Amino acid sequence: MFVFKAGVVGAGTMGGEIAHVIADAGIPVVLKDVDQRFVDQGLEKARSLWQGRVDAGKLDADELERKHKLVFGTTGYESFGDVDFVIEAVPERIKIKRTVFSELDEATPGHAILASNTSSLSVTEMALATSRPDQVVGFHFFYPASVMRLIEVIEGDETSLETMQAAVNFAQAIRKTPIRCGETPGFVVNRILNSSASELWRVQEETGTDVKEIDKIVAESKAAPVGPFYLCDLLGLDTVLHVSEHLRDSYGDRFYVHARMRELVAEGKLGAKTGEGFYEHAS
Numbered sequence: 001m002f003v004f005k006a007g008v009v010g011a012g013t014m015g016g017e018i019a020h021v022i023a024d025a026g027i028p029v030v031l032k033d034v035d036q037r038f039v040d041q042g043l044e045k046a047r048s049l050w051q052g053r054v055d056a057g058k059l060d061a062d063e064l065e066r067k068h069k070l071v072f073g074t075t076g077y078e079s080f081g082d083v084d085f086v087i088e089a090v091p092e093r094i095k096i097k098r099t100v101f102s103e104l105d106e107a108t109p110g111h112a113i114l115a116s117n118t119s120s121l122s123v124t125e126m127a128l129a130t131s132r133p134d135q136v137v138g139f140h141f142f143y144p145a146s147v148m149r150l151i152e153v154i155e156g157d158e159t160s161l162e163t164m165q166a167a168v169n170f171a172q173a174i175r176k177t178p179i180r181c182g183e184t185p186g187f188v189v190n191r192i193l194n195s196s197a198s199e200l201w202r203v204q205e206e207t208g209t210d211v212k213e214i215d216k217i218v219a220e221s222k223a224a225p226v227g228p229f230y231l232c233d234l235l236g237l238d239t240v241l242h243v244s245e246h247l248r249d250s251y252g253d254r255f256y257v258h259a260r261m262r263e264l265v266a267e268g269k270l271g272a273k274t275g276e277g278f279y280e281h282a283s
């Protein structure tokens, strides 16, 4: 199947970047959120990523405008009537995702593939909110989606082989590297990433070491580009907390849930997207 037009639902931390990646490959994309303010933030994110390349002398300004015109922002589903592939990137809550999948089932043509960027939830459960569970698949980007090449293509219980193949093809068409995964908790990458993060979270709480000190040591040792607490702020503490709880519930105590992270989420301090988490962030 060729994707002539794509859709992205949810224009938050991931949605704007995902729309950028799709348009950058020359494919028109409609970007939807519930509020025009969030749509505008997503459009601005997509634009700022091209602007960075213009500033670095790697893209000319006309090309930026041409690419940005491929992203159409909306708060409604009217423009979803001719999409071929949609990626849902709304908050990591199964109730919200199932509602969005059932709305997409109504709004999109029958041949369209409906994909989820979920980090941990069941693709099968989302698929069962539609009349086309065989055309529902996981399509998991990594932050920042404009840079990270990997996409986990996740096979739900009902996903057909044709859908898996079409998702793999689409990932390659937008210049990403797909890997096929089964529907296991944490899939591949988050299971690996969270096992090492768990040890750092555990040590921090057992010893009371300052989170900034741990981040500094990790970054200076070049074990990772940024430390684990700063990274969690960038990813969104609500999303990271949900994934870590899911892994602990699925695999037991070898995965750790950071108590202070839970408190921050309860206080609405979700990291960069709300301006405060483990760190303060300029808006």
Ligand SMILES: NC(=O)c1ccc[n+]([C@@H]2O[C@H](COP(=O)([O-])OP(=O)(O)OC[C@H]3O[C@@H](n4cnc5c(N)ncnc54)[C@H](O)[C@@H]3O)[C@@H](O)[C@H]2O)c1
Pocket (backbone or CB within 6 Å): 009, 010, 011, 012, 013, 014, 015, 032, 033, 034, 035, 038, 088, 089, 090, 091, 092, 093, 096, 100, 117, 118, 119, 120, 140, 141, 142, 143, 234, 235, 236, 239, 273
């Ligand atoms: N943040 C990450 O690093 C990361 C990485 C990979 C995957 N994910 C996954 O991507 C998904 C989105 O995560 P995020 O970090 O971008 O979340 P986010 O909270 O930053 O953004 C979610 C957006 O969805 C919008 N939204 C809520 N309900 C909606 C609806 N019914 N229709 C349209 N838009 C709606 C919100 O207004 C918000 O703008 C989650 O499933 C998450 O697990 C996140």
